Amino acid sequence: MKLSTVALAVVLATAPCVDAFAATSSSKIIKQSQAATGFINLFYAKADGQLYLEANKLNQPFLMLTSLPHGVGSNDIGLDRGQLGYTRLVQFERHGPYLVLKQLNTQYRATTDNLAEQRAVKEAFAESVLWRGKLVEGKRALVAINDLVINDLHGVTQMLAARDQGQYRLDTERSLILPEGVKSFEKNSDVDVLLTFNADKSGKYVKQVTPDGQFMSIRMRYSFIELPDDNFTPRAYHPMSGYLSDSYLDYATLVNQDIVQRHLLRHRLQKVTPGDAPGEVVKPITYYLDPGVPEPIRTALLDGARWWEQAFTEAGFIDGFKVELLPEDADPQDIRYNMIQWVHRATRGWSYGSAITDPRTGEIIKGHVTLGSQRVRQDHLIARGLTAGWQDREAAEQAASALALARIRQLSAHEIGHTLGLDHNFAASSNNNASVMDYPHPKVSLNGQQIDISQPYDEGLGAWDLYTVAYGYSEMADSDAQQAHLAELRQSAQRQGLRYIGEADSRALGASHAYASLWDNGSDPVAELQRLGEVRQQAISNFSDSVLLQGQPYGELRDSFVPIYLLTRYQIAAAAKFIGGVDYQYAEGEDGKEWHYLAPELQQGAADALIATLSPAQLVLPQGLSESLVPKSGNYYATRESFDSGVGVVNDPIGMAEVLSRHTLTQMLAPSRLNRVNQGYLNDKEQLSVPKLVNQVLGATLYEDIPTGRELGVWMRVNAVVLEQLLASYHHADTSSEVKAQLYDRLKYALKQLSRKVKRSSAYEAAHFAWLEKRLTKALADSKVTMIDKPLALPPGSPI
Template sequence: MRALLLLWTALLAPATAAEAPKTFAGQTQSLAVQPGFIELWRDEGKGRVLLSVRELDQPFLLVSSLPYALGSNDVGLDRAQAGSAKLVRFQKFGERLFLVQENTRFVARSADADERNAVAESFAGAVLWAGDILASDGPRHLVDFSSFLLADQHGVIQRLDETKQGAYHVDGKRSAVLPAEAKAFPDNVELEALLTFAGPGNGEYVRQVAADPASLTMRQHISLVRLPDNGYKPRAYHPFSGGIDTGYYDFATPLAGSLDVRWQIRHRLEKGGKPIVYYLDRGAPEPVRSALLEGARWWTSAFEKAGFKDGFRVELMPEGADPADVRYNVITWVHRATRGWSYGNAVTDPRTGQIIRGSVTLGSQRVRQDILIAEALLAPYGKSSPAERHQLAEQMALARLRQLAAHEVGHTLGFAHNFAASRQGNGSVMDYPHPVLKLGADGAIDLQDAYGAGVGPWDEYMVKYIYGDYGSGEAEASALSKLRSDARAAGMQYVSDEDSRAPGASHPNGLLWDFGPDTLKTWDQLGAIRRRALDNFSYDVLPGERQAGELEARLVPVYLLQRYQGEAVARLLAGGEYESTTSADIRAGRADAGIRATPATTQRAALARLADTLRAEYLALPARVLDQLTPPSTGYERSKEYFGTRMTAVFDALSAAESGAAQTASFLFDAGRLNRLYWQHARDDAMPGPDEVIAATLSRSWKRGPVPGNLAGGEAVQLAADWVVLDALLQVLDGGKLHANVDAGLREQLRGFAAWLKANPGKGTTAASRSQAADYILRYLADPRSVKLRALPVIPPGAPI
């Protein structure tokens, strides 16, 4: 027995001797320390990163980003994309360290520890990671942080699932920590890992972009950031500031106060202090690079007017610098498989709203869409086309890039959209600009001044309001109050996303992609340009080396040229202006309460224009255009940028007409708009109601007179639009969002319409459609479940432009 014991001792001895001692020196032998906010050691031999945690229970910020990403606009995992900041701390439990996230949405800002704890104990926090302590030295604890870096901290898996790309997971055998990328600085630590996400690989979007859609390899960057010192002075958010807010529920507020505490997000900027500096991605080529630098620098003048000389700068990223380093505010030129949105995100301290880092993502293909639109309008490739037309398209696109750079940087400075600013021309770069199109004296389309230059009056107001130094207390409140009053006196309005994006939104000035102070005048102006462009549409809009089928794609933005202004016209129906403000400003007379309804005459003028877009005279294409359209060449195919087709390879003029009709019908028959129409008519019978809107629509579609014989396929186009109108009416009825009395009125109108169809059968193909429509309506009204409603036609994407 003794011999057996000695044998086991001998066998185990080498393994025991090989174990590294549980000391810092033993664990980090031959590894160089990087001192900083948190000490770290790179272990490239074992592919790991060790951290020395000295301060337990001390909060700091955790931020993720993607230095290498997916490249799909539809999925939304872009290069340099930053995640939101999490307030975290290390805690020790036994021989392990935990990384714990605080719940910053619910707090008690109180000097009383028991009051603070009562809130902390009421709402769940989260343990993000736990790891064994490798060694301890007094207050210092050494851990291998690799398992945290090798987990999906950015939410890639969730995003792939949300966009229906399948269930993915991190494949640990094909993932690795990147010790060479680990860096420690006095106020931040930067860490990186290569992650491979394994999944089914059958999603449309991953198949479109990935080398192997079943194996998506990206990089995840993690920043650990020291919290700012207490020298920052937060500024309370005001609804008319034009800014972006952040906040929390504070249960320590007085009983009469609001639990909902909101701060304006902004960079720390003090007179005589460090300027705000942004760095442009070195991957942006010329002439894009110069345009982006120039546009982003537009903000310099606004900061100077706010009293900050040299307070804002934009420079090219230093060669060799890591753009994922949280110390840099970055403007990144991002490539994707398709055109898509650009973004401006700010990483903020959730306690105060102080911006830690600005992160701008500019999609590289947007500029090409502007060039496409310009070429489709200018037709610069004809033999007799002036040479300068070639340059004008690119000049217009670069002008748009300057504006885009200023816009997205503006978001990272803390500024929200203001979609009412276009009422004052170049009122703000924080609006979405439609190119300002004109017809010259010679009848030619003029794009010379398509986009404005420089920031506008609203932008200068925002910088003064959000960054200006006005002391504190009553002095600050008085100065900010005067800024708001002066802005309103200058005619400035503020309408942002929540009051602008919904199809049935009601504020007539909260408009994306419109221009001009008069909605109806701009509509008429664009209508004349659309007609001119369609009449002149030919292969002169297409560069000679492009395959002929691409002519269809260039037809889309011309045919739908009024799509955004159509939305603006629809806003006049049951529309009304109102302000973002506070009760104090209303009582002081600095702002108005309530909603100022659009006059009835304006509403009816808007209805007439929209209803006219459902007529064949508007929707039918010129015969000469139809005769030129050629199917995509071999090896090419129609993308979502084309009109759909049910005619196999050839262009489908009926699908184009259906898309145009759907654009109008979706705005006219929005449930919210119909409910508002009903209510405004109930309060004042001089105002149009839903019955009038539906009657006007049917009179210009199903009930109209004969279609002129000179329109190519005119009757067929009209019937295609008619069916879209009916489908839209049944869809809104079936959606369940109408008030019961509005629903009842629409059903009664449809019964009456079915009776009209039977009493007016028409001839030929019109007779067939009217007979089927009457039967369709009555069957649905009798038993909705017995009828499978058709979805409205797909409209090719327009935004972003």
């Protein structure tokens, strides 16, 4: 996942002011308290639970960060163990008897030695006072901070509200400071608090993971972090760098310079002997693995993480990157430890690579990787389904375990890459999997009638990964040599033909770049869809109860079959990007000056391949297999991982066809995609047009000859889905007026065809056409009317 902090709004819930030591001197408080001395000195008064901070660092900026040492355990809510919150640049200021904590504004600056210029910017933009406290009298300045830390600065209530979990409130009466969580280290001081949030009615997901959903108690951490020294040189961001970046407005720039300044996010890494020659480092970038990870996953995570050693060695840093198991005597709260954390949730969910950064320079102070523990089980499930037809069951189990561990190695490298500053590269699969920063799909092939998963994922880093580390971390003799070196690296990447497309144009439905997709394989997504479709058909043919884990009842076959039936879902999305697809680069020179639509034959080939997935022959289940997917047994229940059913507890093969066909058509007919198809056609009449695309879809479905047997029901359901998705695009606010006109014309023509089919068909088929005609007539006039009243849900796919 993308390296970022969770930007959440500030909510200060006022706690009652307790001033038990109002008449007590600071020296007496210190004598009677539990002390934690270090970056900031903290004193916990056991008698009444008050926490005091020594105000001896006034007007000295530092970082304040909230995080969650303990999580909620729900991927849907998103409040995970180890989650980093919003990093704030703050400072304490004294005003009379009061101490305030002020958040400084880092978005607007004047990078100049002219103090008047700096003051002009500072006075132009607001700052934020987060808290005020009254100082205790005495030789050492102390202030009670309970009402600072017993607060929702992490934004838990906003997160719950955004996830439709209800209106939770911070309950200060059930919240307190945890004395064992008050710690101070050389470069950071931490305070852990137990915060309880209550609601009149518990949220659905909160109820699933808490003993009492009306009262959710979580451990939150406040970290006060020393800023790094001034010996770090920021590196300017370039779009082709492959890095994440921070930005700010610099009002000291000249008029002929860009006011927005951007710098890479990266660790500090210095050689003992500076220069471009390979050399030993002053201090390596070292990551520490959570010892709570079980074997053999632990070894796989260490192996994948250590792939980065090669990149730093090739960039000239001898032993510049290391990965170790966290020592028993080490405290993961210490800011000096980059952590790889193993996190459990009630369901499978995303993994993350986050970091604490210096907003002034982009220096990464601490990398923090969160790895969801249930991800490996999903990969194992997919592998079991793919090997269900193997006669050698011992070999099948070994292969399934090997695939899952291979994915864990890749996942470890991927998330650490984010904490090194790297962005996703969703175009890497089109370059022979040139980066671990892509999302990979397991590579599967056919060996006769047996599915081969012997090489599911690449091992080690790709060419793009080696380039990005060299770009972000390589060190030259002087600034001129450094800039020349970076330019040469970019040009070398272009000469290698390396593509890079990050978040900006990859995830969204209807995204435009033809080669930037998630969970796909190959340089030709259409050819890969056709190839993977053959694998899918064989996997369906081979599927059996051998996929079940020991002790699982037969009813669990239904969930095991989900990723097999939907095996092509991501490749469908990738192939759809060829329709109305464009190609461009972040390159310098002529290669980066223009974008263009894909050639007409490539777009048409994608349309043909996608329309083929709507064929009843591709969607129907063999009767024997369908009947083997028996209902869930006893206290085993359907979950989000199960297919919806419109026929009760039994398997719904027509419903399965509905959800997969809707997935294909949603990708093909996304409003922005149709808008691009239309504009491409207006510029070049050789290109695919919206009427031609719609005619081809309708011609292969609704207008096709009526099938017989078990394919008839699937065909009828797909017809309804086709019209439903055409109507969805027709009514969508993002669909251009020109495209709406074409869709309206084609749907009106479809009404005429339906009227003819009613008259020419047998009674059963005529009823189908008559119902479609009646519903389509209403739906054209009323966007609230749909062809299917209650569409069946597509089970979750990401993450795998």
